[in-house]
Amino acid sequence: MRFVLLVAMTAIFSIQASNSIAQPPLPEWRLSQNNPNPFCNKSTAPDIGYALAQPSFVALNVWSPDTTYVVRSILNMYQSAGSYMVRWDGRDNSGELVTQGDYPYSLTAYEEEGGPILFEDMLVASVRCEPTSNEAATWGRIKSLFK
Numbered sequence: 001m002r003f004v005l006l007v008a009m010t011a012i013f014s015i016q017a018s019n020s021i022a023q024p025p026l027p028e029w030r031l032s033q034n035n036p037n038p039f040c041n042k043s044t045a046p047d048i049g050y051a052l053a054q055p056s057f058v059a060l061n062v063w064s065p066d067t068t069y070v071v072r073s074i075l076n077m078y079q080s081a082g083s084y085m086v087r088w089d090g091r092d093n094s095g096e097l098v099t100q101g102d103y104p105y106s107l108t109a110y111e112e113e114g115g116p117i118l119f120e121d122m123l124v125a126s127v128r129c130e131p132t133s134n135e136a137a138t139w140g141r142i143k144s145l146f147k
């Protein structure tokens with residue numbers, strides 16, 4: 001009699017478990033626009049969101065406005081599938097604030113470091129800052145010397 005009762009409880013448990021387990025959907029490949037955009041790197045740092053559809057070696061780079069060189073390497077690592085958010089502090093690889101301009105940033109995902117590309121996308125972050133009153137006064141004095 002104990003044996004029959006145990007089998008019945010196991011069967012009920014397995015039915016409930018199979019009906020209640022839902023697999024979360026896998027994320028799609030995505031690179032999101034930085035927020036805020038434009039931003040002033042003297043006072044704010046934009047968040048950059050991205051999603052990986054499968055485990056990948058990820059490179060996230062900020063490029064010079066003419067895309068001839070990498071200004072800042074933000075990520076260069078292996079990551080699991082999922083959604084992520086990183087913050088760019090508006091600085092280059094040497095720690096200096098970048099000048100105003102439009103800086104493309106790219107996300108490249110590889111099967112393995114140096115392997116085939118799984119996903120690649122590029123967007124643009126705009127750095128715009130109003131000059132401070134001291135900076136404006138200094139520029140005004142400099143301009144007056146050349147009149």
